[in-house]
Amino acid sequence: xxxxxxxxxxxxxxxxxxxxxxxxxxxxxxxxxxxxxxxxxxxxxxxxxxxxxxxxxxxxxxxxxxxxxxxxxxxxxxxxxxxxxxxxxxxxxxxxxxxxxxxxxxxxxxxxxxxxxxxxxxxxxxxxxxxxxxxxxxxxxxxxxxxxxxxxxxxxxxxxxxxxxxxxxxxxxxxxxxxxxxxxxxxxxxxxxxxxxxxxxxxxxxxxxxxxxxxxxxxxxxxxxxxxxxxxxxxxxxxxxxxxxxxxxxxx
Ligand code: PEP
Numbered sequence: 001x002x003x004x005x006x007x008x009x010x011x012x013x014x015x016x017x018x019x020x021x022x023x024x025x026x027x028x029x030x031x032x033x034x035x036x037x038x039x040x041x042x043x044x045x046x047x048x049x050x051x052x053x054x055x056x057x058x059x060x061x062x063x064x065x066x067x068x069x070x071x072x073x074x075x076x077x078x079x080x081x082x083x084x085x086x087x088x089x090x091x092x093x094x095x096x097x098x099x100x101x102x103x104x105x106x107x108x109x110x111x112x113x114x115x116x117x118x119x120x121x122x123x124x125x126x127x128x129x130x131x132x133x134x135x136x137x138x139x140x141x142x143x144x145x146x147x148x149x150x151x152x153x154x155x156x157x158x159x160x161x162x163x164x165x166x167x168x169x170x171x172x173x174x175x176x177x178x179x180x181x182x183x184x185x186x187x188x189x190x191x192x193x194x195x196x197x198x199x200x201x202x203x204x205x206x207x208x209x210x211x212x213x214x215x216x217x218x219x220x221x222x223x224x225x226x227x228x229x230x231x232x233x234x235x236x237x238x239x240x241x242x243x244x245x246x247x248x249x250x251x252x
Pocket of ligand 1: 009011167171172173174175211212213214232233234235236
């Protein structure tokens with residue numbers, strides 16, 4: 001009932017020409033894939049060209065951030081309308097790197113989320129605890145704060161369009177993956193939180209992705225868990241070969 005999503009977060013990697021050649025190769029490699037929503041999120045500069053290169057394919061494009069304002073004196077920012085015109089369908093919000101280094105908070109993520117939803121851009125909202133928080137035993141408190149703060153004030157209709165990515169910070173780019181049991185436990189906790197916010201029916205339909213050193217070798221196991229509906233993938237999304245394997249997780 002929930003279509004799996006495999007989304008690649010390229011972070012600050014690939015120039016426009018590198019991105020376009022990746023896209024042309026990936027397009028052919030995954031042309032036959034059905035029942036998986038495939039998304040790549042390149043840097044802003046490559047969005048329009050990559051969206052052109054992928055037009056008519058089964059791969060959608062997402063941005064890695066957006067501004068909540070519509071237009072005006074906001075140097076360095078990019079609006080929802082700009083992303084839509086560049087060909088974006090999705091936007092990643094509140095990634096832990098943005099929370100840790102660029103000042104994103106639950107409040108700003110919430111404003112960005114509402115701006116995206118107002119205009120039909122599908123948000124992938126990232127939540128997750130640090131190693132210190134996990135070791136202190138406050139994982140659930142942190143996740144609760146991220147989910148309830150970032151998603152505050154949404155209607156049921158809006159909540160249906162939200163995608164959540166659980167990304168334990170200690171697993172991002174470290175090669176350390178959460179075990180499928182650790183991930184499932186938090187995913188179920190998130191789904192129960194959502195159920196408290198908007199009811200079981202809506203929460204049952206929300207896609208919850210796992211992110212943190214997802215690779216072709218571990219995706220199948222993770223995807224076998226009841227509440228893991230896909231992956232948000234950094235490092236392993238940068239090579240067409242490994243991204244293809246991730247997208248085809250259920251064919252192996
Ligand atoms: C990410 O950037 O969201 C991520 C999960 O990175 P990696 O897959 O490299 O851990």
